[in-house]
Amino acid sequence: xxxxxxxxxxxxxxxxxxxxxxxxxxxxxxxxxxxxxxxxxxxxxxxxxxxxxxxxxxxxxxxxxxxxxxxxxxxxxxxxxxxxxxxxxxxxxxxxxxxxxxxxxxxxxxxxxxxxxxxxxxxxxxxxxxxxxxxxxxxxxxxxxxxxxxxxxxxxxxxxxxxxxxxxxxxxxxxxxxxxxxxxxxxxxxxxxxxxxxxxxxxxxxxxxxxxxxxxxxxxxxxxxxxxxxxxxxxxxxxxxxxxxxxxxxxxxxxxxxxxxxxxxxxxxxxxxxxxxxxxxxxxxxxxxxxxxxxxxxxxxxxxxxxxxxxxxxxxxxxxxxxxxxxxxxxxxxxxxxxxxxxxxxxxxxxxxxxxxxxxxxxxxxxxxxxxxxxxxxxxxxxxxxxxxxxxxxxxxxxxxxxxxxxxxxxxxxxxxxxxxxxxxxxxxxxxxxxxxxxxxxxxxxxxxxxxxxxxxxxxxxxxxxxxxxxxxxxxxxxxxxxxxxxxxxxxxxxxxxxxxxxxxxxxxxxxxxxxxxxxxxxxxxxxxxxxxxxxxxxxxxxxxxxxxxxxxxxxxxxxxxxxxxxxxxxxxxxxxxxxxxxxxx
Numbered sequence: 001x002x003x004x005x006x007x008x009x010x011x012x013x014x015x016x017x018x019x020x021x022x023x024x025x026x027x028x029x030x031x032x033x034x035x036x037x038x039x040x041x042x043x044x045x046x047x048x049x050x051x052x053x054x055x056x057x058x059x060x061x062x063x064x065x066x067x068x069x070x071x072x073x074x075x076x077x078x079x080x081x082x083x084x085x086x087x088x089x090x091x092x093x094x095x096x097x098x099x100x101x102x103x104x105x106x107x108x109x110x111x112x113x114x115x116x117x118x119x120x121x122x123x124x125x126x127x128x129x130x131x132x133x134x135x136x137x138x139x140x141x142x143x144x145x146x147x148x149x150x151x152x153x154x155x156x157x158x159x160x161x162x163x164x165x166x167x168x169x170x171x172x173x174x175x176x177x178x179x180x181x182x183x184x185x186x187x188x189x190x191x192x193x194x195x196x197x198x199x200x201x202x203x204x205x206x207x208x209x210x211x212x213x214x215x216x217x218x219x220x221x222x223x224x225x226x227x228x229x230x231x232x233x234x235x236x237x238x239x240x241x242x243x244x245x246x247x248x249x250x251x252x253x254x255x256x257x258x259x260x261x262x263x264x265x266x267x268x269x270x271x272x273x274x275x276x277x278x279x280x281x282x283x284x285x286x287x288x289x290x291x292x293x294x295x296x297x298x299x300x301x302x303x304x305x306x307x308x309x310x311x312x313x314x315x316x317x318x319x320x321x322x323x324x325x326x327x328x329x330x331x332x333x334x335x336x337x338x339x340x341x342x343x344x345x346x347x348x349x350x351x352x353x354x355x356x357x358x359x360x361x362x363x364x365x366x367x368x369x370x371x372x373x374x375x376x377x378x379x380x381x382x383x384x385x386x387x388x389x390x391x392x393x394x395x396x397x398x399x400x401x402x403x404x405x406x407x408x409x410x411x412x413x414x415x416x417x418x419x420x421x422x423x424x425x426x427x428x429x430x431x432x433x434x435x436x437x438x439x440x441x442x443x444x445x446x447x448x449x450x451x452x453x454x455x456x457x458x459x460x461x462x463x464x465x466x467x468x469x470x471x472x473x474x475x476x477x478x479x480x481x482x483x484x485x486x487x488x489x490x491x492x493x494x495x496x497x498x499x500x501x502x503x504x505x506x507x508x509x510x511x512x513x514x515x516x517x518x519x520x521x522x523x524x525x526x527x528x529x530x531x532x533x534x535x536x537x538x539x540x541x542x543x544x545x546x547x548x549x550x551x552x553x554x555x556x557x558x559x560x561x562x563x564x565x566x567x568x569x570x571x572x573x574x575x576x577x578x579x580x581x582x583x584x585x586x
Contacts, residue, residue: 007036023055027075030102032166056086061420063095073100077115092407128155136168204271214276238406241396264575276315359536366393376428380417412441449528450498494530549574
């Protein structure tokens with residue numbers, strides 16, 4: 001045993017779980033936890049953020065990028081309440097995060113003391129594990145249990161630490177129990193479920209796979225299954241990268257952040273293999289589709305859409321069991337039509353990327369990012385229209401990693417996510433993509449990137465509006481109110497905070513900016529970079545409803561839609577047309 005203050009023992013417990021950095025801001029009620037970080041600074045890096053929200057979001061992004069627990073702290077009162085945004089992001093996207101929360105000394109608890117709050121009830125909804133320390137000696141034990149529960153339940157653990165206990169000296173001894181947390185085990189799958197699935201796939205005329213985050217890390221298995229059974233693959237937005245985005249069988253996703261090919265595939269499918277997801281918009285799928293849902297959490301089955309066949313299993317084991325049958329299906333007209341439809345859609349996005357005649361298109365920016373990115377880069381994407389551009393344009397075809405605020409959809413995710421990418425995946429270039437609305441919420445933490453020499457490339461899509469909500473006001477014929485943004489020069493702001501900054505208003509500007517960035521990287525740049533990309537103020541094409549098929553929606557609707565978004569319908573025939581041309585209709 002070794003004598004040390006309990007705050008240092010707390011950090012030792014984090015070390016045992018492989019935690020190598022922690023985010024937070026010091027405060028009177030958490031001073032001796034910070035002292036513990038100082039005493040262990042050679043093993044655990046303390047990252048001083050400028051807002052606890054940024055620390056909590058970055059901790060969530062750490063977990064999304066790596067699967068390892070993220071850790072953030074805040075002092076009592078406002079430090080604690082500032083953590084909520086990032087903690088709810090972690091809760092709703094089911095990733096492990098530990099929040100260390102300061103509390104006033106025990107002697108002053110329940111006396112209406114300065115910054116005193118009853119913190120356990122505050123965190124009861126967000127946390128899977130929520131405890132207040134009662135003795136100094138139990139701190140390492142409780143931290144150990146908190147981390148176990150965050151991993152086991154894929155959620156947030158909260159430990160509230162009265163300041164006087166963190167300051168006490170205790171006998172510390174490392175825990176001998178192995179730190180076993182992985183859920184990536186091979187799970188046996190009911191043979192009847194495998195046989196029934198095969199029968200349903202063979203009976204279907206237009207089957208497809210809808211893959212969720214439960215298949216992240218199983219790209220090889222999903223790809224093999226898709227190729228063996230010749231099925232088109234869609235994925236939820238948080239699962240972007242679950243299959244290579246340039247694989248011919250990948251056809252995109254559904255909804256506001258989706259693709260024409262994804263929307264239309266759902267209008268013509270008759271069977272969905274809904275795997276490893278609780279996709280909240282599944283209730284908007286057409287109602288005449290058979291659904292097989294596979295999830296290792298029984299609570300998630302049927303939660304968002306009624307299903308015809310339920311299988312309790314992890315999705316990777318389920319697909320592997322189907323692969324092992326050696327069964328196969330031919331590559332029929334269904335797959336080929338979907339592949340062509342996706343190719344046509346991608347070609348249209350490429351055309352947008354090459355055209356700045358009416359102002360800079362966001363597709364031009366993502367195309368340039370794709371050109372400049374490497375095989376191990378991380379992409380943190382903010383909430384709003386920028387989510388659409390990131391999902392549609394970023395390359396996820398090697399070992400790149402993608403993260404955004406999925407079910408919680410908080411604005412301000414991009415910059416903290418970029419910070420996390422630089423710390424957790426240092427072998428790749430970290431990128432953040434933000435709209436000007438989300439960026440303005442967290443821009444102060446460019447200073448954090450500067451302080452720790454993190455050369456994140458922060459791309460700001462500036463159009464002086466909350467574009468995602470602007471679109472909703474258009475659709476619902478409301479007055480345009482509250483969605484305009486007072487403009488700011490984000491390049492000058494970035495420079496003022498210590499970053500290297502550029503402005504781009506055209507494709508020529510982008511070419512020049514990225515050439516300069518390449519030079520900086522060759523010189524070993526350690527400063528963050530801001531690209532203020534001033535894009536045209538246009539409402540992006542809504543992919544939650546894409547009326548290209550005159551047979552389904554009428555020729556007048558098709559003509560009006562393609563005219564509004566300047567699309568040549570001859571280059572974008574509907575999936576229905578492609579199928580009918582081959583004599584393939586449901």
